[in-house]
Amino acid sequence: MTSAPVVDSSVIRRARNSDPQALGQIWRAYHAPVLRYLRGLGVEDPEDVASDVWESVARSLRRFEGDGNDLRRWLFTIARRRRIDHLRRTGRSLEDLVETLPEASASDDAEAATGHADATTLLRRLPPARAEVVLLRVLGGFSVEETAEITGRSPGAVRVMAHRALAELRAQIMATEPARADA
């Protein structure tokens, strides 16, 4: 299993000096994981928010100091913040952000019924905070401690959330298995 790659420090250094090639390397390495992170959390316009993320990265990159691991963590932190900004702009209430399960769309149901529910669909059915822990662990390749740092939670809380999320995901997957077998 491969998570988001770690960019070499020399690439970061060149990117800080506006080298388009280095910036492109960073973008290619992390754009898809960021996009999937946003999609998995139910962001309606993941491309727009991802665009905001890269704009923020470009604005702040010159002041960034650290290695590839730091960059990865920094980038997902920015993605997390831009997502929250987006939710605020679109008028979602705080309760919506943390408590409301995203409503399954008709296409989600169709996918699930045919056994083709993809990872994003499954994750969107989790409470966002739990889905986020899974996404950061898988997409970012972050340890529990790193995930805890990014989300501002304790490592213990992250473990509990991951445990619950995985149990729910297993249950969802098992529920789709009969449909898959019939197909």
Place this chain on the structure above:
Amino acid sequence: MRNVGGAANDVPTMDHHLPDPLATDPSLHELVSDLTAPATDAELAGGEATVVRMSRITRQGRHSTARLVATSAAALLLFTGAAAAATGGSLLAPLTGDDSADEVEVVVDDGTDDSTDVTDDDTEVTEPDDVVEDDEPTAEDPSAEVTAGSIFDDPAVQAACDEATTHGQFVSGIAHDKVDGVSHGARVSEAAQSDCGKTADDSTDDDESDDESDDGDEAKSAKSDHPTQSQRPDHAGNGNGKSGKD
């Protein structure tokens, strides 16, 4: 590492880099594979334009930051010059031993971490006429904010916002930056009303009853989330913090 009450024994250990159910549970294999699959062409569409834009922004940011610092220095020069004229002496003298403008340039160099950019903008410091000619709007002028635009139009301010670890730190940074032609009060007011520096988790704390996050954790996290904690360079030029792994 903190304990999560009695639930800790039931929780699988997930230490580093996925030696955990995410990597070993066959029922989750497909999900993990989906998420970690190579980027598709659709996902990478438009990359060239994005990278060009990023490159432009990074270049603009370098120049804009230097300009912001230089302009602040010019404002300082004007202020001290005016005050000195009013008192019949030089306010810079106690600080620099000399009241020449050259000394102010030294302050500018200390205030930035990119000396080449500052060199490009040095002329702005030595040409205070640019500032004098501007008819600075007052806070009482209702048109001031309209004509000045948002402080976030300035990439340097936006960058400071993105990196701010506390709201107060961000507002303080703006309060210490006087920009010619713009109402200082309006700028500080806009900064104060922004969300810059407020932690993301103000709005996203989970409903988990066993989530032990508290304000202390948030603050600690916000700091460590940012490998660069430099907001605005301080007067000693120590604005470039570093966190994370070394």
